[in-house]
Amino acid sequence: MYRNYFTFLIFIAILILCLQNIYAQQENQRFLLPSDAVKRIGKGFLYDLEFSPDGSKLAVATTLGIWIYDTANGNELNLLTGHTQSVISVCFNSDGRILASSSYDDTIRIWDMNTGKFIRKLSGHRSNVYTVAFSPDDRIIVSGSRDEMIKFWDIETGNLDKTIVGHVDGVYGLSYSPDGDILASFGVDERINLWNTETGEFINTLIPNYQPILVGSAKIEAITFSPDNTTLLSVNTNGTIREWDVNKLKIINTFETIQSEVYAVKFSPDGKTLAINGPINNENVIQIWDISTGNQIATLNGHIDRVASLEYSSDGNSLASYSYDNSVQIWDVKTGTQTQTITGHNNGIIRSIIYASDGNTVASFNHRGIMQVWDARTYKMISSTKVNFRSFRCVDFSPDGLTYAFGHNNGMIEITNRTSNEETHTIKNAHTTVVSSVAFSDKGSILASGGYDRMVRLWDVSTGRLIDTLAGHEYTVLKVEFSPTRDILVSGGSDGTIYYWDVNTGNPIRTIAAHTDRIENLSFSKTGDILVSSAADDSICLWDVSTGSLLKTITPNRNIYSVEIAPDGNTLASSHLREVRLWNVSTGKLINRVTGHSSAIYSLAFSPDGNTLISSSQDHTMIVRKIKPSNN
Incomplete structure (x- = not known):
């Protein structure tokens, strides 16, 4: 017992x-x-x-x-x-x-x-x-x-x-x-x-x-x-x-x-030594200097990118360093060895998120030129690649997630293979000035670009050759987007005008004076039947793609950073500073508001099955949410 x-x-x-x-x-x-x-x-x-x-x-x-x-x-x-x-x-x-x-x-x-x-x-x-x-x-x-x-x-x-x-x-x-x-x-x-x-x-x-x-x-x-x-x-x-x-x-x-x-x-607490980092020799290395002699006495090696912050412990025996490699290292100053590594503090603001068409991976790209690919089931990072250029203005990923394209401020477009990180094509004079938007077709074979030169251009992704130039906009072209099911391309201008183009002929199908201010977002439903546009006039419009008629106008009364329509076409997500709002597409009524980011939300992405929504923010994080479908 x-x-x-x-x-x-x-x-x-x-x-x-x-x-x-x-x-x-x-x-x-x-x-x-x-x-x-x-x-x-x-x-x-x-x-x-x-x-x-x-x-x-x-x-x-x-x-x-x-x-x-x-x-x-x-x-x-x-x-x-x-x-x-x-x-x-x-x-x-x-x-x-x-x-x-x-x-x-x-x-x-x-x-x-x-x-x-x-x-x-x-x-x-x-x-x-x-x-x-x-x-x-x-x-x-x-x-x-x-x-x-x-x-x-x-x-x-x-x-x-x-x-x-x-x-x-x-x-x-x-x-x-x-x-x-x-x-x-x-x-x-x-x-x-x-x-x-x-x-x-x-x-x-x-x-x-x-x-x-x-x-x-x-x-x-x-x-x-x-x-x-x-x-x-x-x-x-x-x-x-x-x-x-x-x-x-x-x-x-x-x-x-x-x-x-x-x-x-950073000075040591006793003022006898100085920890410093800069571009000479290696920006990843921390140097320790003796103040009394003016001599370098040690180096700390371990980071793989620029060191951005340093801090000594009060006894001067430990040093903490934060690097753009997204790690915090704690060092034993006397031996120069790392004692701890803390990860997860991302240095880049994620500007773009996209799911691969099979829904198995998510690709993100930040403002420092870092592309990361994530497992969409575990959300563990599969790869992280630093791109060799920093002057890009816009980016898009192919539907299969294997190719990405960059538009630059100097009018250049670069198409790059993700697995090798090698430039497939460099188009130096794609536009005469800023390339404001790039978008892959649903099969990934064509790349569309829009520029400040008021032109829309179509490019063969496999060869990098120009297919067609679509002229018609009277003002700057800010956004381009392909229909996922039809041979239609839409482009939005700084005057609030939306053009519909026939991809095969390059001819305009229709022109809509959609908004009273510049177009900031364009997004198709998965079926291609509905086009969503948002603009600096703080309005969201839903359009019937077949007729070009306005279906619904949503006025959130707040600045709109991003819009994305769910694959089933029933739910619309929009971001407004630190808040994401979910709307019923049929009624235009607000379903829910969700928060959690501490800064502006720049990008939204639905998973292909529509059950997951990812948001990225200026707070350098992404939040993953499960979404309940909105039944019309």
């Missing part, structure tokens, strides 16, 4: 542990996803990094909020949300129990790091708050903003203690002297200002040789005080490091790093 009882207790203990693990996973899903979504791809763009004082946690400011990571294993501990726009800066107090964050929403928020709960919001700035810092005694939070103001806040009460005018065009950085008597600040005006923290009075300005500031000269990237309060270090975007005597207000030491441009830089 006792054996059975003991066995039962063991079973209960194991069950409790399993339930705790399930609950932890549910909590993880909770802060990753809105309630109606099944998957979020990406954790948002990273703006700032900060170690907790004991080095056990890493706070990451992103477009989604503030991620908290365990530095020992790289696991996500929490996501602090509440800011209504991207978080720009984060800072721990001296014991790590409080975190301050600042945002593009013009506010500062205070968080309890033991519970992860929001404590209070500090409002008063009139523009983006770029930086925050705690005073050494943790009694004051100081903030610097684009509104040119520096504000001092009482941490206990949240009351504003004082405000000083900091810098012309914005305050970018702040640093307290270790004794707390002086605050140093820098801004767009390329000056370092010193302030009395007790009175807020201006002490003086540090300018190299007190020469007039030159427009376009190297800007200040970072500042830090020496532990003995006597000197201040600054580094410019051209890699120049200066050491200032704070009392005598003059430069006592200057040396140049080998970098002609600085992408990321």
Whole structure:
């Protein structure tokens, strides 16, 4: 009997542990996803990094909020949300129990790091708050903003203690002297200002040789005080490091790093070394410099793309780096080895999403020239390819997902094979100016292009040769789209006009004065019977393709970023800043509103079966949702 009882207790203990693990996973899903979504791809763009004082946690400011990571294993501990726009800066107090964050929403928020709960919001700035810092005694939070103001806040009460005018065009950085008597600040005006923290009075300005500031000269990237309060270090975007005597207000030491441009830089807490990254030698490598000798003493290798952000731990033994390879690396500075890798913080804004015609894969393309292909069942990345050009204006994928085409600002079109990433064809003078839109036919054999030269052109994808030029638009052509079932091409102009073209003859079928402002989106239903258009006049129109007659007008009364009609033709999705709206096509009535993105939603894509909708946003993430069909 006792054996059975003991066995039962063991079973209960194991069950409790399993339930705790399930609950932890549910909590993880909770802060990753809105309630109606099944998957979020990406954790948002990273703006700032900060170690907790004991080095056990890493706070990451992103477009989604503030991620908290365990530095020992790289696991996500929490996501602090509440800011209504991207978080720009984060800072721990001296014991790590409080975190301050600042945002593009013009506010500062205070968080309890033991519970992860929001404590209070500090409002008063009139523009983006770029930086925050705690005073050494943790009694004051100081903030610097684009509104040119520096504000001092009482941490206990949240009351504003004082405000000083900091810098012309914005305050970018702040640093307290270790004794707390002086605050140093820098801004767009390329000056370092010193302030009395007790009175807020201006002490003086540090300018190299007190020469007039030159427009376009190297800007200040970072500042830090020496532990003995006597000197201040600054580094410019051209890699120049200066050491200032704070009392005598003059430069006592200057040396140049080998970098002609600085992408990321951070002083160690003791001011003895500097971590820096730039284009010289290798933009993926982090260099460590000895400040006293001006010599490079170490290099950290591991990233495969440009390093964008650096942060030392308070003891100087660890360094965190964020790269455009979408990873955060944590380094042991003494040995130069990586101790942890954190992934998922995408650096590119996804501008285009498309399902392959078989529905098995999804292709996405971001503004930095990265094309990623995802498994549509697991949403795991299959491949990621960096394209060799950055001046593209528009992109489209062939229906089978194997070929993609780019239109460029200089009038060039490039057609590329995804599997080899080799350019199949380069058409240098496809248009005389900007190529504004490209689209593949339903079989992928023809590519249509529209340009600022008011022309629509058809290209043979296999040879890259021009098939036909379709002339008729009196203004810029902004969008082109093929019917999925008929030999029809539609094009939309900046004057709100839509042209229907016979692909076989190149002749216009009809012209419609569809909108009162520029056409921004064109989309066919899967059957090709309905055409959806949206424009800068904030209206969505549904058209009968056979007759050209207007079926329905939907007026969301908000800016329209993207529209997409479901394959069954019954549901329409439209994006409006951070919101996706679903409409019944037959009645024009709103079915549902869904949110979850923290920035503008640029692209929408239905799966071929119509059961899934993916949205991509300026917050650098994609959200996957299951959609219930709208029955007419």
